[in-house]
Amino acid sequence: xxxxxxxxxxxxxxxxxxxxxxxxxxxxxxxxxxxxxxxxxxxxxxxxxxxxxxxxxxxxxxxxxxxxxxxxxxxxxxxxxxxxxxxxxxxxxxxxxxxxxxxxxxxxxxxxxxxxxxxxxxxxxxxxxxxxxxxxxxxxxxxxxxxxxxxxxxxxxxxxxxxxxxxxxxxxxxxxxxxxxxxxxxxxxxxxxxxxxxxxxxxxxxxxxxxxxxxxxxxxxxxxxxxxxxxxxxxxx
Amino acid sequence: xxxxxxxxxxxxxxxxxxxxxxxxxxxxxxxxxxxxxxxxxxxxxxxxxxxxxxxxxxxxxxxxxxxxxxxxxxxxxxxxxxxxxxxxxxxxxxxxxxxxxxxxxxxxxxxxxxxxxxxxxxxxxxxxxxxxxxxxxxxxxxxxxxxxxxxxxxxxxxxxxxxxxxxxxxxxxxxxxxxxxxxxxxxxxxxxxxxxxxxxxxxxxxxxxxxxxxxxxxxxxxxxxxxxxxxxxxxxx
DNA sequence: GTGCAAACAATCGTATACAATTTAGCGCTT
DNA sequence: AAGCGCTAAATTGTATACGATTGTTTGCAC
Numbered sequence: 001x002x003x004x005x006x007x008x009x010x011x012x013x014x015x016x017x018x019x020x021x022x023x024x025x026x027x028x029x030x031x032x033x034x035x036x037x038x039x040x041x042x043x044x045x046x047x048x049x050x051x052x053x054x055x056x057x058x059x060x061x062x063x064x065x066x067x068x069x070x071x072x073x074x075x076x077x078x079x080x081x082x083x084x085x086x087x088x089x090x091x092x093x094x095x096x097x098x099x100x101x102x103x104x105x106x107x108x109x110x111x112x113x114x115x116x117x118x119x120x121x122x123x124x125x126x127x128x129x130x131x132x133x134x135x136x137x138x139x140x141x142x143x144x145x146x147x148x149x150x151x152x153x154x155x156x157x158x159x160x161x162x163x164x165x166x167x168x169x170x171x172x173x174x175x176x177x178x179x180x181x182x183x184x185x186x187x188x189x190x191x192x193x194x195x196x197x198x199x200x201x202x203x204x205x206x207x208x209x210x211x212x213x214x215x216x217x218x219x220x221x222x223x224x225x226x227x228x229x230x231x232x233x234x235x236x237x
Numbered sequence: 238x239x240x241x242x243x244x245x246x247x248x249x250x251x252x253x254x255x256x257x258x259x260x261x262x263x264x265x266x267x268x269x270x271x272x273x274x275x276x277x278x279x280x281x282x283x284x285x286x287x288x289x290x291x292x293x294x295x296x297x298x299x300x301x302x303x304x305x306x307x308x309x310x311x312x313x314x315x316x317x318x319x320x321x322x323x324x325x326x327x328x329x330x331x332x333x334x335x336x337x338x339x340x341x342x343x344x345x346x347x348x349x350x351x352x353x354x355x356x357x358x359x360x361x362x363x364x365x366x367x368x369x370x371x372x373x374x375x376x377x378x379x380x381x382x383x384x385x386x387x388x389x390x391x392x393x394x395x396x397x398x399x400x401x402x403x404x405x406x407x408x409x410x411x412x413x414x415x416x417x418x419x420x421x422x423x424x425x426x427x428x429x430x431x432x433x434x435x436x437x438x439x440x441x442x443x444x445x446x447x448x449x450x451x452x453x454x455x456x457x458x459x460x461x462x463x464x465x466x467x468x469x470x471x472x473x474x
Numbered sequence: 475g476t477g478c479a480a481a482c483a484a485t486c487g488t489a490t491a492c493a494a495t496t497t498a499g500c501g502c503t504t
Numbered sequence: 505a506a507g508c509g510c511t512a513a514a515t516t517g518t519a520t521a522c523g524a525t526t527g528t529t530t531g532c533a534c
Contacts, residue, residue: 017311018488043516053489054516062296066303068396074254075495075516087395094396097342101334158324159305159331163400255518279485290519295486312486312525 022050022060030069030080031145031172032138037082041070067166069173081173085223088174092218095167098160099148099214100207103194105155107203114154118195121147122188129188141172147191171217178221187216259287259297267306267317268382268409269375274319278307304403306410318410322460325411329455332404335397336385336451337444340431342392344440351391355432358384359425366425378409384428408454415458424453 026046029035047057061078064070072078083091121143128140145168152164190213197206263283266272284294298315301307309315320328358380365377382405389401427450434443 042514044514055488055490058516059296059299062299063303066300076497077516090394090396093342093394094400097338097394097397098335101338105330105334157327157330157334159327159404160334163331167396281485291486292518292520309486313527314485 018052018056019059019063022046022052022056023063025050026060026064027067027069027169030064031169032141033172033176034138035080037080037173037177039080041078041080043078068170081170083170083174083177085178085225088178088221088223091167091170091174092214095171095214096211098163098167099151099210102152102155102157102160102164103198103206103210104203105157105160106151107198107201107206109156110154110198115195115199118147118150118154118198121150122192122195125188125191144188144191145169145172174221175217178223180220180222187213190216255289255293256296256300259283259289259293260300262287263297263301264304264306264406267301268406269378270409270413271375272317274317274410274414276317278315278317280315305407318407320407320411320414322415322462325415325458325460328404328407328411329451332408332451333448335400335404336388336447339389339392339394339397339401340435340443340447341440342394342397343388344435344438344443346393347391347435352432352436355384355387355391355435358387359429359432362425362428381425381428382406382409411458412454415460417459418457424450427453 026035026041035041041061043054043057043061046061047054050057061070061072065072065078069081070078071081125140125143125147128136128143131140148168149161149164152161155161190209194206194209194213197203197209263272263278272278278298280291280294280298283298284291287294298307298309302309302315306318307315308318362377362380362384365373365380368377385405386398386401389398392398427446431443431446431450434440434446
């Protein structure tokens with residue numbers, strides 16, 4: 001019946017099977033910037049695309065709206081979120097608020113093998129920076145976010161981990177909208193510095209570096225209000 | 238046609254009308270502890286109770302599962318969440334992580350009128366502590382949480398505000414399950430101390446008091462794993 | 475009487491159908 | 505020709521229907 005890219009590593013999702021997959025697929029598309037902010041996500045289209053009914057498509061869109069990646073307007077439909085400059089500032093303010101704490105917690109619990117995994121992630125990220133092409137760029141965006149996500153994972157707090165997933169995903173949207181330099185994904189070297197500080201058990205330095213890192217990302221944004229000079233944005237809200 | 242730059246805190250019911258109401262109603266019931274952890278929430282029953290179809294009931298339950306207040310098990314149904322001791326610890330760890338930061342941000346932005354509102358909330362809370370009866374107790378639980386929520390609101394960060402809503406709600410579940418002293422809701426006087434520190438612009442003291450406050454709540458919990466000595470718990474879970 | 479198995483019942487998972495709302499198109503009036 | 509109002513198409517909101525999975529009970533063999 002349906003042989004559409006069945007779960008490769010998903011043994012079983014707790015709530016539903018179908019909607020979960022669709023949600024993840026759309027989220028990946030948004031985070032990797034294949035779906036531009038403001039794009040309309042009609043329930044019929046989404047359902048048709050994944051060969052499921054509107055019911056599941058709707059559930060997936062709802063889920064994404066809870067994560068702030070999709071905004072659904074009553075009787076009008078769902079759109080890829082188009083964060084305002086103010087929302088963007090709040091997202092980064094939230095990251096400045098929680099990431100040092102996560103880092104501190106991660107530093108207390110990190111094991112040698114986890115430290116090695118972090119380093120490996122860094123190597124992978126560095127490899128992608130060197131490559132060319134859209135595909136490599138997307139992978140780089142993902143790897144860059146995965147660094148922050150792995151720290152949250154090491155912290156051992158599932159709640160903070162989920163929260164960071166949301167923040168990283170929404171950050172990607174903000175960068176897609178307001179980023180200036182093309183390679184604004186994440187300062188690669190700064191990730192390395194943080195790992196080094198972690199390795200030396202210098203938590204304070206690591207936190208300081210993290211704050212600096214976040215500020216660095218935010219500094220690359222142009223958060224001035226757009227007055228709708230781009231007609232596409234003006235139309236699609 | 239389109240008055241863009243839509244309100245950030247628009248009264249606009251974003252997704253749906255019906256499911257939102259049901260979700261809020263059930264959430265209130267959970268937070269106020271009228272629904273015990275582990276209670277089964279069948280889609281048919283919920284729908285029947287609110288005179289809507291299973292579709293809306295399901296959407297509401299899904300929403301609550303994203304907030305961690307209900308857990309849905311595939312092909313088995315939805316239940317009021319029954320946080321494990323480990324989850325409980327993570328919830329409070331998350332609060333220790335974010336509340337000082339929220340408080341710091343709130344201290345920077347608080348206006349005299351907001352300070353007055355905080356004080357009024359405190360008075361209201363104090364009044365409820367004195368009263369007797371189930372209804373007063375429920376209101377007290379809510380007011381106690383509202384104190385923390387209002388601080389998040391004052392911080393001006395909608396994302397942190399939503400996150401705190403989740404944490405406060407889940408804390409209520411934890412206290413319902415593991416709280417020992419009957420009046421374990423929240424140390425009322427400690428709220429007053431924090432306000433006082435805020436008023437004197439002593440942010441460090443306020444943060445310190447907040448951490449102490451959270452520790453105090455957590456200290457009242459008995460987070461030892463239950464081996465099913467209570468037959469009731471053994472059944473409903 | 476105990477243990478397994480097959481049918482029954484209940485509930486969830488998904489699809490489809492209908493109603494309500496919004497949006498766009500068209501013709502009419504001025 | 506521009507503006508207004510009405511109708512029709514499209515899209516979302518909600519309900520119902522059907523199939524699938526799980527849990528229970530009954531019945532039979534041993």
